[in-house]
Amino acid sequence: MNDIKTVGVVGSGTMGTGIAIVVARAGFKVVVLDTRADALENARKQAAAFLRKSVERGRLEPGQDEAIMANWSSTTERADLAQCDLVIEAVFEDLKVKHDLFSSLHEICPPHTIFASNTSTISITEIAGGSGRDDRVVGMHFCLPAQLMKLVEMSPGMNTSDETFQKAWAFCEAMGQKPVKTRDTPGFILNYFLIPWHNDVINMVDQGVAEPADIDIAVKTALGYPLGPLELLDMVGMDTQKLLSDAMVGLTNEPRAACPPLVKRMIGAGKLGRKSGEGFHSYDSNKIFGA
């Protein structure tokens, strides 16, 4: 049984926008919260463009895109999440930031509201510990690009109630996603592998083993992967890769998780990936993937 009707998504970056599209597309009301009004407006435009493209490709009926966007609202005020039955955070990978967010939402949202974290690396139990309602916090990790990928890694914290987990799981299925239950361990399954793999690729570029385009074509051709690793990294963003790496290496002491020096140089040079127009590849638009 699923009694979730209205969902808050906190953060209107690449992940937050993708998650909000998934939520709205499934017929739920979505309220997107960000501190920056311009980021919210950009997210709305990107979502509308993505849905328009879905209509053009025949994946949605004509007019459905507008109906979906009618479920979408944006706000810079946390108080506007007061009516949400579920809040999914997709903010920076910083435990303090997540504690600050959830502890303040704990005062705003009704008792039944479930808090979900899209964290890639931080322990759900640790996040829940600073939320004020640790029995109603669950890990709900979407994959990039969220609007296209079906997997959601679902992780209960140590104190997450069965009822909370089951409700969140049912909601995930109601959105048409495919949840997989994972243990509350650093990186869960996906990022445990992906973060070091990406760092290995970045180090290969830095060592001059091959050009980014050659690495991407090799991986796609030989392994049948839909995206080359450097194309995917450009979607993730160098700033995010650094945050993920720093969080991961701090939790696991895994040398392959350590942030490569090239990432720091690229951040310094403003080459963040798709979002800045240049990363390992160059881009002439900031349209969301698939649009």
Add this chain to the structure above:
Amino acid sequence: MSYRIDQRGDSISFPETHALLESAGASGEGLFLIGKDAGAAWREQSAEAASLRFVAIELGMECLGVHIGDDDGPANVVGFARFRLGDDAPTQLVELVKKPFTDPAAVQAARQALEASGLVVAVCQDFPGRILNRLLRPYYNAALRRLDDGLASEADMDKTLCLGLGYPEGPISLLKRTGLHHHYEATQALYEALGQEPYAPARRAQVAWARRGQGER
């Protein structure tokens, strides 16, 4: 681009006939040396091959430098290997290896000949493992180790990576299907070449290697 082929022994890249082999002539502007003894063929023909637009030596796990030296060598010689995992057929991907002293025109000529036969080329420098083995082996070892750690079941680990990243097959299923002992062989060679712990064969790969020939995959 005309070329001839000199095959010495079994070829990992071309175990069966292929358009590249069928399009070869009795002579040509380029030369492909294929088979496990391609390096020996190069040593025999290095003087007369100096005038060719390119000479492409098929590589196994070894570096091109083993055949032509690391610091100075013939500018028209490249290495190549068609990527394949264990018992799987070779893929369409050819890693084309160059040295810092390789003439770009030789790389381009070899690329043209390979692409004309429907292969896809990725150019790389002469590093152990080239692109794919260098990237894949630590990832496969990590997957095998995490399986031992009980992170998730084989099925859940593969399902997560397939669903989350769009991979056509998960790492555990792939390694078992293509032969885990082959992974041992490749990663052990890289561990010896690079001396880095992530390349050290995972326990399950060591077991598969020890039990090879007993029907173990």
